[in-house]
Amino acid sequence: xxxxxxxxxxxxxxxxxxxxxxxxxxxxxxxxxxxxxxxxxxxxxxxxxxxxxxxxxxxxxxxxxxxxxxxxxxxxxxxxxxxxxxxxxxxxxxxxxxxxxxxxxxxxxxxxxxxxxxxxxxxxxxxxxxxxxxxxxxxxxxxxxxxxxxxxxxxxxxxxxxxxxxxxxxxxxxxxxxxxxxxxxxxxxxxxxxxxxxxxxxxxxxxxxxxxxxxxxxxxxxxxxxxxxxxxxxxxxxxxxxxxxxxxxxxxxxxxxxxxxxxxxxxxxxxxxxxxxxxxxxxxxxxxxxxxxxxxxxxxxxxxxxxxxxxxxxxxxxxxxxxxxxxxxxxxxxxxxxxxxxxxxxxxxxxxxxxxxxxxxxxxxxxxxxxxxxxxxxxxxxxxxxxxxxxxxxxxxxxxxxxxxxxxxxxxxxxxxxxxxxxxxxxxxxxxxxxxxxxxxxxxxxxxxxxxxxxxxxxxxxxxxxxxxxxxxxxxxxxxxxxxxxxxxxxxxxxxxxxxxxxxxxxxxxxxxxxx
Amino acid sequence: xxxxxxxxxxxxxxxxxxxxxxxxxxxxxxxxxxxxxxxxxxxxxxxxxxxxxxxxxxxxxxxxxxxxxxxxxxxxxxxxxxxxxxxxxxxxxxxxxxxxxxxxxxxxxxxxxxxxxxxxxxxxxxxxxxxxxxxxxxxxxxxxxxxxxxxxxxxxxxxxxxxxxxxxxxxxxxxxxxxxxxxxxxxxxxxxxxxxxxxxxxxxxxxxxxxxxxxxxxxxxxxxxxxxxxxxxxxxxxxxxxxxxxxxxxxxxxxxxxxxxxxxxxxxxxxxxxxxxxxxxxxxxxxxxxxxxxxxxxxxxxxxxxxxxxxxxx
Numbered sequence: 045x046x047x048x049x050x051x052x053x054x055x056x057x058x059x060x061x062x063x064x065x066x067x068x069x070x071x072x073x074x075x076x077x078x079x080x081x082x083x084x085x086x087x088x089x090x091x092x093x094x095x096x097x098x099x100x101x102x103x104x105x106x107x108x109x110x111x112x113x114x115x116x117x118x119x120x121x122x123x124x125x126x127x128x129x130x131x132x133x134x135x136x137x138x139x140x141x142x143x144x145x146x147x148x149x150x151x152x153x154x155x156x157x158x159x160x161x162x163x164x165x166x167x168x169x170x171x172x173x174x175x176x177x178x179x180x181x182x183x184x185x186x187x188x189x190x191x192x193x194x195x196x197x198x199x200x201x202x203x204x205x206x207x208x209x210x211x212x213x214x215x216x217x218x219x220x221x222x223x224x225x226x227x228x229x230x231x232x233x234x235x236x237x238x239x240x241x242x243x244x245x246x247x248x249x250x251x252x253x254x255x256x257x258x259x260x261x262x263x264x265x266x267x268x269x270x271x272x273x274x275x276x277x278x279x280x281x282x283x284x285x286x287x288x289x290x291x292x293x294x295x296x297x298x299x300x301x302x303x304x305x306x307x308x309x310x311x312x313x314x315x316x317x318x319x320x321x322x323x324x325x326x327x328x329x330x331x332x333x334x335x336x337x338x339x340x341x342x343x344x345x346x347x348x349x350x351x352x353x354x355x356x357x358x359x360x361x362x363x364x365x366x367x368x369x370x371x372x373x374x375x376x377x378x379x380x381x382x383x384x385x386x387x388x389x390x391x392x393x394x395x396x397x398x399x400x401x402x403x404x405x406x407x408x409x410x411x412x413x414x415x416x417x418x419x420x421x422x423x424x425x426x427x428x429x430x431x432x433x434x435x436x437x438x439x440x441x442x443x444x445x446x447x448x449x450x451x452x453x454x455x456x457x458x459x460x461x462x463x464x465x466x467x468x469x470x471x472x473x474x475x476x477x478x479x480x481x482x483x484x485x486x487x488x489x490x491x492x493x494x495x496x497x498x499x500x501x502x503x504x505x506x507x508x509x510x511x512x513x514x515x516x517x518x519x520x521x522x523x524x525x526x527x528x529x530x531x532x533x534x535x536x537x538x539x540x541x542x543x544x545x546x547x548x549x550x551x552x553x554x555x556x557x558x559x560x
Numbered sequence: 561x562x563x564x565x566x567x568x569x570x571x572x573x574x575x576x577x578x579x580x581x582x583x584x585x586x587x588x589x590x591x592x593x594x595x596x597x598x599x600x601x602x603x604x605x606x607x608x609x610x611x612x613x614x615x616x617x618x619x620x621x622x623x624x625x626x627x628x629x630x631x632x633x634x635x636x637x638x639x640x641x642x643x644x645x646x647x648x649x650x651x652x653x654x655x656x657x658x659x660x661x662x663x664x665x666x667x668x669x670x671x672x673x674x675x676x677x678x679x680x681x682x683x684x685x686x687x688x689x690x691x692x693x694x695x696x697x698x699x700x701x702x703x704x705x706x707x708x709x710x711x712x713x714x715x716x717x718x719x720x721x722x723x724x725x726x727x728x729x730x731x732x733x734x735x736x737x738x739x740x741x742x743x744x745x746x747x748x749x750x751x752x753x754x755x756x757x758x759x760x761x762x763x764x765x766x767x768x769x770x771x772x773x774x775x776x777x778x779x780x781x782x783x784x785x786x787x788x789x790x791x792x793x794x795x796x797x798x799x800x801x802x803x804x805x806x807x808x809x810x811x812x813x814x815x816x817x818x819x820x821x822x823x824x825x826x827x828x829x830x831x832x833x834x835x836x837x838x839x840x841x842x843x844x845x846x847x848x849x850x851x852x853x854x855x856x857x858x859x860x861x862x863x864x865x866x867x868x869x870x871x872x873x874x
Contacts, residue, residue: 483605
């Protein structure tokens with residue numbers, strides 16, 4: 045563009061203001077890789093549906109940036125001495141998108157409706173299966189909500205803040221039609237769910253009556269100030285098309301990009317690439333029930349054959365950081381103990397292989413191409429294992445097939461990613477269990493199972509830290525799988541987009557502005 | 561004529577039954593199921609069992625098939641597991657989007673390919689013929705996704721003439737819809753033109769060698785008259801058959817083009833339903849595609865007499 049044209053264009057908004065022409069709406073165009081499954085938080089959901097739901101709705105509490113619980117619609121809360129009764133005091137100034145004020149009765153109705161929904165993903169956390177059952181919810185006055193649990197549950201607040209539960213967002217009764225069928229979300233969040241063109245786009249508008257609270261952006265909570273007029277989430281399944289659209293200005297933000305594609309854009313001044321670890325886990329799973337891999341020495345031989353920092357660096361195109369612990373790097377529970385790892389020690393491998401009785405059996409590493417990091421991990425691990433005399437073959441599977449094998453424990457080695465876990469206890473519970481009870485269990489050890497159980501019952505603090513430390517020491521001793529790194533949020537935005545970062549796999553749209 | 565149509569429709573019934581049976585069985589033989597995908601790595605056996613029961617996936621496959629077939633006879637293709645939408649309206653809506661794209665593209669391809677192929681055959685071995693053959697071979701060899709990406713990069717990114725992503729239905733806003741259709745239509749036109757040109761040229765060459773063409777020329781008719789009145793109708797028969805196959809094939813969804821250009825058509829719906837193991841949706845889509853194929857080819861057969869009088873007499 046010539047400098048003359050640029051000058052003329054730059055003067056247009058000023059001329060517009062002088063002539064009384066309203067300024068053009070600031071619209072943020074954001075890629076969404078597939079359509080959402082539903083608009084109801086926590087019901088028939090996936091990660092993309094959660095992302096939209098959490099911009100529209102809010103729960104009583106939310107996860108903060110470091111995995112701590114922060115207030116949201118509840119101003120504060122108390123827990124009874126026996127740990128069974130949670131009493132929340134609601135904020136006074138909260139409004140729903142239809143203008144109705146937030147009341148304790150609406151909170152009660154919203155929770156009860158969600159828990160009664162047959163396809164509510166998080167039922168297990170509130171029906172006594174994985175967390176304590178919610179016995180009753182009461183609304184003694186307009187600002188007080190009381191939850192009584194069947195038994196004490198230190199995870200109650202964390203479970204209710206989970207993204208897969210839609211943060212237990214409070215929805216007004218207007219979200220349903222006269223027959224009780226879901227119509228669309230009427231929440232209290234900073235964005236209004238305006239229009240959903242299935243397979244095409246989702247349109248969110250700024251909720252003008254929203255009153256931001258808090259000092260700064262803090263996870264799903266904190267200050268939610270909307271700095272654009274509206275947001276178009278445009279379904280763009282093809283990555284190459286999304287990058288082309290970002291280059292052409294049809295998209296402002298691509299929230300999820302592979303590390304290799306992001307790497308290509310890092311040096312380009314027209315784009316901002318952000319990569320940060322979240323609570324998801326990049327792992328090399330080992331089937332401990334397999335005849336070869338049931339030996340602890342064999343598993344240690346595999347771990348010591350892998351130069352993990354180098355593997356992570358190459359597999360993530362230099363954007364990732366090795367983490368030997370299931371406690372995410374950003375968590376308040378990630379301390380010195382979690383920094384300990386099984387070091388790369390090729391000189392020890394042959395003795396370990398001998399002790400394990402390994403006689404050259406071929407190991408199969410399952411992986412997929414849906415997530416390029418998984419494929420990279422498989423390829424690099426194969427090469428590193430073979431360098432130490434461990435025969436390995438790669439089997440590339442379609443994601444649904446690999447997931448099916450994972451669910452049934454039908455693998456030897458598997459380059460596998462766990463999705464984001466907002467609390468370390470949830471990360472451990474994903475891998476620690478009895479293989480008899482759960483085919484997908486990776487670490488079947490009574491001591492580990494007991495420790496994980498305790499992390500669910502112990503409130504935040506030093507005692508809980510000690511439990512996570514003990515779990516990590518036990519993991520290093522038994523090496524039931526290889527934890528490589530935390531998964532990454534890699535986002536790319538145009539240079540004129542201010543303050544956007546994908547956080548914990550979540551497209552956080554508040555606080556983002558455009559400076560074209 | 562009526563008897564012919566009826567017999568064709570009746571013979572289509574076992575075909576459609578076999579297609580539905582094959583689709584129903586094959587998708588369930590692939591590892592992975594919708595419940596596993598919904599739960600992801602957050603596996604809980606109790607939740608898995610409950611969700612499977614709710615979706616009726618815990619029943620024997622034969623029973624599931626009979627239930628689906630029974631509902632099918634009452635015009636109910638079920639509901640999508642992924643979105644909960646009714647399958648039939650969803651498939652019809654997405655088919656409408658694919659159809660407008662495909663019909664426009666095939667019509668333009670035909671208009672370009674028929675005269676081009678005929679002239680190339682008429683001028684066989686000339687430099688024009690050679691360039692048409694080389695051009696057509698190149699066009700049909702280039703994958704549509706690559707063609708699409710090149711169009712996107714050039715017209716969308718470099719020149720900024722056309723939008724790179726998004727879709728507007730021409731029914732909502734005709735001109736905006738047209739703009740969004742230009743590049744996907746162009747990608748399809750380029751590819752299909754290559755195929756059609758080759759066919760038209762080849763069948764025209766066959767006809768040009770026949771005695772009656774020599775006779776027509778001997779009568780003193782101009783080359784234009786010979787081509788228009790004697791060669792075109794006879795040479796168009798094989799092309800018409802090919803057009804039927806192309807239409808049937810493309811109307812079943814142009815998944816790659818739809819994915820590259822973010823068009824919410826039937827092809828993308830099929831791909832998404834396979835990845836999501838959305839059994840009812842996939843069954844509905846593929847059955848619909850099979851019906852489309854049968855109907856399109858029936859229409860093609862019925863139109864034969866227009867181009868070739870010999871078919872009418874038969």
